[in-house]
Amino acid sequence: MTTNSGTGLWVEALESGYGESMVVRRASLHIPPGQVVCLMGRNGVGKTTLLRTVMGLIKPRSGRILYNGRDLTRSAPAVRAKSGIGYVPQGRDIFPQLTVEANLLLGLEAASPDIRKDGIPASIFEQFPVLRDMLHRKGGELSGGQQQQLAIGRALISRPQLLVLDEPMEGIQPSIVMDIERVIESVKAARTTSVLLVEQSLAFATSIADYFYVLDKGTVVAEGNSGTLNGDMMRKHLAV
Numbered sequence: 001m002t003t004n005s006g007t008g009l010w011v012e013a014l015e016s017g018y019g020e021s022m023v024v025r026r027a028s029l030h031i032p033p034g035q036v037v038c039l040m041g042r043n044g045v046g047k048t049t050l051l052r053t054v055m056g057l058i059k060p061r062s063g064r065i066l067y068n069g070r071d072l073t074r075s076a077p078a079v080r081a082k083s084g085i086g087y088v089p090q091g092r093d094i095f096p097q098l099t100v101e102a103n104l105l106l107g108l109e110a111a112s113p114d115i116r117k118d119g120i121p122a123s124i125f126e127q128f129p130v131l132r133d134m135l136h137r138k139g140g141e142l143s144g145g146q147q148q149q150l151a152i153g154r155a156l157i158s159r160p161q162l163l164v165l166d167e168p169m170e171g172i173q174p175s176i177v178m179d180i181e182r183v184i185e186s187v188k189a190a191r192t193t194s195v196l197l198v199e200q201s202l203a204f205a206t207s208i209a210d211y212f213y214v215l216d217k218g219t220v221v222a223e224g225n226s227g228t229l230n231g232d233m234m235r236k237h238l239a240v
């Protein structure tokens with residue numbers, strides 16, 4: 001197996017699954033610093049399972065996960081978060097009984113003491129003004145789109161070097177989709193945080209991604225610069 005001591009996230013020949021069923025099969029990806037990489041593929045091909053394995057929520061059967069040269073394959077999810085990887089899972093996993101403010105403060109847990117001492121940065125409210133308006137409301141009272149903004153805000157608050165987003169636009173009303181797209185665009189423009197994005201919209205993936213991978217039956221079947229994401233590839237790998 002190759003040794004990648006280079007920067008960014010390297011996923012090498014990763015295999016994982018549930019019980020007897022293998023879902024991710026020898027998948028390899030690289031997310032270089034400052035770049036946006038889209039992971040695409042039909043429903044059920046293993047995108048979420050791959051991300052959950054990268055985050056340490058599912059143990060890999062084999063393969064390696066390296067981040068900035070450090071082997072994270074067997075480390076706990078909290079170690080990955082403290083290494084600078086922020087994660088927004090599918091289905092906006094916020095705490096409904098806690099206020100928006102308390103949810104945001106939880107995001108600071110993964111931050112360095114330097115960042116933590118400043119509390120919630122104003123930039124979060126510039127990116128998501130609705131979170132300031134709803135600061136003392138319970139997370140569960142927010143609409144689905146607002147909860148998604150809260151989940152992304154909570155991940156960004158620790159200033160991750162890598163942000164992992166699992167279908168952030170899924171089931172969100174169009175006006176808020178645009179807000180979320182703008183935030184991902186601003187993260188990209190700053191070039192200090194790389195993004196691994198699972199995304200179904202070809203239009204947005206093409207516009208935002210520096211690079212893409214297509215997964216089918218748990219294996220990477222196509223990859224390239226976003227300019228090479230075209231209709232033929234769509235029909236072959238992504239059409240239902």
Ligand SMILES: Nc1ncnc2c1ncn2[C@@H]1O[C@H](COP(=O)(O)OP(=O)(O)OP(=O)(O)O)[C@@H](O)[C@H]1O
Nearest residue numbers: 018021023041042043044045046047048049050090
């Ligand atoms: N907790 C689980 N236990 C057993 N099988 C699971 C579990 N979660 C997912 N699977 C199965 O693993 C396969 C891959 O699912 P996964 O959610 O990773 O795919 P996906 O590409 O993210 O799909 P989607 O776009 O629908 O979220 C599917 O066959 C799914 O039924």
